[in-house]
Every structure is written in structure tokens, then in C-alpha cells.
Amino acid sequence: MRLAVNGLLTSLLCVSAAIPTFAADNVTFSDDERTSIISHGPWPPKVSLDPSNRVSGNKSAIAFGRELFRSRFLSASRQHSCITCHKPNAAYADGLALSSGVTKVDRNTISLANLRLNRWYGWDGGSDNLWAQSIRPILDARELNATPALIAKRLRNDPPFSRGYQSSFKTSPNAHDDEQVLVNVGKALAAYQETVVTPRTIFDDFRDALARKETKQAKPYPETAKRGLKIFIGKGKCGLCHQGPNFTNGEFDNAGVRYFKPSGGIDKGRFGGIQKLKKSPYTLLGRFNDDPKNSLGVATRHVARSHQSWGQFRVPSLRNVLRTAPYMHDGSLAILKDVVQHYSTLNEERLHLDGGGLLRRLDLTDIEIDELVAFLETL
């Protein structure tokens, strides 16, 4: 892993030689910078169906999943639903520092969008597929607090939901055992969530114009955002982690945020996520994976805890980031400017830089902070 990271760093350092430049109004970008910017598109990217979920892309399952997502049917008390925390009008998050279902949870609600691009799910990567991640809050006593038996019983006794199940899976829920019913509920929820994709933004228009070398089309993109973009791909080295069209490498890092739980004790982050993954019956290595080739299970088989994974959390996508406040795994940073300031004044001694960590204190000026925020707001 360290070799891979070092290789990445080396290649990034080697591309710094600026030769020809592409002018987009007053701010100019070198060919290397242009290449870097273009790597953050196109958007939306082409995605394939999830081979581990036989109803991925299935219209009936998407409709069934949408109803399940909005219904309080999955909550033991019938008081909560997926949209309690993942509100469609709030970027599928809730705007709160910490999630709250039956009781308060110790983590911030992750915005649900562009999920087919993930390899791992949740702040700790405790799931390796979207249907398992959808089952997790159903069974979590702090969230929906249900059981496989309860979900199966309700579904079998509720004609509209039973029909939705039958239509999606071509089998009556009466023909499946409780756990299979629960897994299929997760798969229908996943099929629906896969359809939530963030729209194109003015950054995407700028990026595409840059790719086509069309100065005129690139011009409407704000100058301040361009300067912020220059920091993002240059001095800030933000793209080391926030890579590609979805602005994430899909992995985990220690961002220097405290990880004591608000309720007491420690949030192990990725370390705990891998522990959960290894024990879960709902992974790509388990019997509920619908992919006979198990083409995606290699990472799950080989992922291992390390000293570094203690206190690491997901590198989140920056798509739609303006709408997903507050930020970080514990929602401890209220606005985007707080996040940029956090990285600007990062306490490096919390990170053990010699152990392979990528983050460095950015020491940005106030103007640079505003410019970087202006760029992020265009995503």
C-alpha cells in the first residue's frame, strides 16, 4: 500500500513541469493542470449495473425500493424511515451534525448520491455493497431497530408491499425465509438508491470546455472558482484523495478530526469497519451475492486492518458538497470554510506522517481559503 501511495506521489510530483498553458480568461492552466482538471469528468460517468444485486436497474424493484425508502414500514416502531435521515430535499442527508433514529447516532448522515461509484459503503466501509449497507440501519437498534423476522412478517401481511416484492423478485415473500426477505428488501432499496445521481454543474461545463479547448465556453466559469481550482489541484494537493469524476478515491484516511464518540468511547473508524465486514453474512463473499463470478469480491477477501486504519474515515465525494453540511464523520465542521480552514491549520502530529499519511497542513491565506471554497461550491 505504501508503495502504491509513494508511486502516486512520485507521479504527481513529476507532472509539475509547466510547459504550454491553456488560458481560460485571466487564470491560466498549464497542460499538466488541464490534464488534472479533465480527470474530474466527464459527468455523469457511465456506470454498470451491480452484478451482486439481481434487481439492480430493474424498474419494478426501483419503484418498490422507492416506496420502502419513504415508508415507516421498516422501522420497528413505525416512527422512522430512511428519509428520516436521508431527506430527498436535503441532498439525501439531514443537515444535522449527528444522525438520529430511535436514538442519536455518533456519526453524521452521509448524503446518498452516485452510490454505484462506491467500492465501500458507510463512514467506516463496513459494507462492500449497497444492499448490505441498506440492511444495516434496518437492524441497528439506534436507527430502525427491526429484525429479519419482523420485516418478513410485515411484508408478507401487507398486500401492496407484498405485490411490490413479488413484482421485483418474481417470487412471493412467503416462499423465502426471513433473512432472504430482508436481503431482498435491501436489494430493492439499493436499486432505488442507485438512481440518485447528482446533476451536472457549472464545473462540468467548464471541464468539458477545457477538454475541447473551447475558450469561449470555458469563460462563464467564475474567476474565483478557477483560482480555487488551481489551489485544489496544486498547492492543496486535494486531488490526492478527492480523485476522478466523483472527487473521491473511494478509500479512507485520517483527516485529523477527533474520533472520540460524542456518547463516550472511541469510534474505531475503518478499523472497526473491517472488523464488521469480516463478520458480516451480507458481503460479496457470502451466499446472498447474485454474481456467480463474484467479480467484485477480491477486495473484500484481501482487505485487512492496519495500524493506520484506526480512526480513518471515508474520503467523501465532493459532488454537491455545498448542500451536504455539516461535514466530517462527526459533523463537527459546520460549513465548507470550516473544512478548508481545518486542512489549512491541520495538526500534523495527530497523523503520524512518517507512517504513510498523505495529508499536510496547507497554510492557506484567507484569500486562498475563500477561493478554494468558491471552487468547491461549483461542484
Place this chain on the structure above:
Amino acid sequence: MQKTVTRFIVGLAVAGFSATGNTADLPLVDAHIHYSHDAWEGLPPAKAVALLRKAGLKRAFVSSSSDKGTQLLYKVAPDIIVPVLRPYRKRGELGSWMHDDSVIKMLETRLAANKYAGIGEFHAYGDDVNTNVLRRVISLAKQYGIFLHSHSDAAVIDGIFKQNPDARVIWAHSGFTDPAEIRSMLKKYKNLWSDLAFRDEHATDGKVDKAWRKLFQEFPKRFMIGTDTFAPERWFYVIEHATWSREWLKDLPTSLAENIAWRNAMTLADWALKSKAVNN
């Protein structure tokens, strides 16, 4: 205090670290613990020591920013804490301490007042070893007959032994370098030990890597384990780290496993602490 330290020294000699042949309850000495101000603010000394005991640690080499943290722990548990003097008064001095001459006075004062097994863990690279402050650190370790715990590249290790060929040095994190360079350094310096803190390349799923196994077998008396509680939250990793260490140590012959688990670190602590008078 004198009585306490005497008891501690006697305790070291008769600690009963018997070779049980069963690594499930293998005693461990953790050679890389910090208890800095942000740790003691959230985790009081008694609770911190309770975590060390729960991990099954028989000793812990503790150094802190500032040294107050180490003293707080030592006061609560002299039977388990091996005090090491860190040349930092607070977080943020990691890259500047060697250029700050006021560090010398601080070290001299504390060494005169308290009992320490070593000076460190300090961070230094390349020519840092020739700064006034680091030169004085090396001479103070010689004067007091204690070890150095150096987070550094090979150049600093070379520089330390150049200034004092008889120095005893723990190379923190085994220099974050590969087995070939570690082997070369251990061959070059008979008084160099290597801690494995924040390293996990040497073992996966309880199996020791082939190249590292060869290195451990070649230098059975030179390696020791360590957690490195560089952030307060990592105190809660001490137990996980102990469990993980016992898992991979099981993959080694019993005698070698015990050496790395506790005997090598204890030998060094014994050398540093035995028959030393206490000045306060």
C-alpha cells in the same frame, strides 16, 4: 519515592516473566507509548494505566509532551511505567526542538530531578544530529547511562554512534525502512535496538513475512514491539495492538517470540534503571 523506585527495581528483577510457551497470555512490554497533554486531559492517569493493564502489558516505555504526562503515569503505576524523557514541552516542537537551546536546560533539570530509562522519542533527520541540542542529548544519555529513542533516518543513527560508540539506541519504527537497511544497521551497531511501532508489513493475518522472519531470527535480541499513542484516541488501540502482536508472535518459535514480546525491552530497561539513584 526512593522506596518506590527500589521496589520497582526489585520488581524488574523478579517480575516472573516466565516462558510459559503459551503466547495467548504472552506478557508484553510496549516500548512506544506517549501520554501527552491532550491525552491526560481526556484520559486520567488511573484510567490510562487501567488500559495498559487490560492489554496485558507488564511494562510500558512512556515519553510525553510534556514530561508531566510521564510523571503522572509513573506516580500512579511505578510497577508498570518505564519513564523516558521527551525533549518536547508541548505538541508542535517535533520539527524545531533541535534548534532550541532552551531544551538543553529543561533536559538537564529534569534528568537531575527524576528517574529516566532513556531520552526520547525524539525526531531528527540528517544533519540534525550535529546540532548543539542533539549533541547534548547524546552526551546526557552517556552521562546518565540511559538509552536514546530516536525517530530518525539512518544518518542520525550513524551520527549518534559516531559521537558515542557506546550509546544504546532504540530506532523508533525501525526507521520506517526495509529489512535490508535494518539488517545493515543492526549489523553495524551492536547497541542498536529496533522497535516495530506503527509497522505492520512484518505480519499479515497472524503470519510473519518471510523477509522479516529471517531478520528476526538473525537478530533475536534486537527487536521490540510498540503501539505509539501519538494521538489521544490511540490509547484505545493499545489493547487491539497487544492482541494483534500476540497473534503474529505465535507464528515465531517461543523463545524468539518472548524476546520480541518483552525480554529485549526488559533487558534494556534493566540496564538503564538498575542501581540508579533517585535524586528527589
